[in-house]
Amino acid sequence: DAGVTQSPTHLIKTRGQQVTLRCSPKSGHDTVSWYQQALGQGPQFIFQYYEEEERQRGNFPDRFSGHQFPNYSSELNVNALLLGDSALYLCASRYFVPSTDTQYFGPGTRLTVL
């Protein structure tokens, strides 16, 4: 049973460019959340998708957008990249119900913006 997978593992972009990160949830999971983790910090919630809709959003600008597909996989898009967007981007999946269900994190995508 594959866990949460993310691609790519590493990515280097320049300021102003756009990036798309991908996530496949753990088998059977229907809910995907995205987190940004800067070096030395805890993960920060970006948004969560369920039934192909954004259900909750953290304090991130509109440059951050996402999508969930019918097979529950998800994409995170970041436009107009800034140096401060350099971070580890984590995807987590779970069942929507119950709300206390364990979240499983993927290995992350390391994004470096030059």
Place this chain on the structure above:
Amino acid sequence: SQKIEQNSEALNIQEGKTATLTCNYTNYSPAYLQWYRQDPGRGPVFLLLIRENEKEKRKERLKVTFDTTLKQSLFHITASQPADSATYLCALTGWETGTASKLTFGTGTRLQVTL
């Protein structure tokens, strides 16, 4: 504003001893609290969840306590081993999020267990 504080300094302990990590929060009414382990360059791995009406939870060598009056959780690893060396993250979920289960993380505490 909501704040979750964990010891930013690394915790160094000797193998076999009990490691105790602290998570304090302010301006927050958590429904439940979770502890995760994170190794360098990897995603967090779930360890334990404790609800607001629970005082203590155990799993093998791990123990979590939750004091909503003190607004504090303690995470204990007994008989620690070098393999326990990692960063440990505290994460809270509040009632206001309903079933959306947004996690708010602390900055984590790095544990180093030496021989």
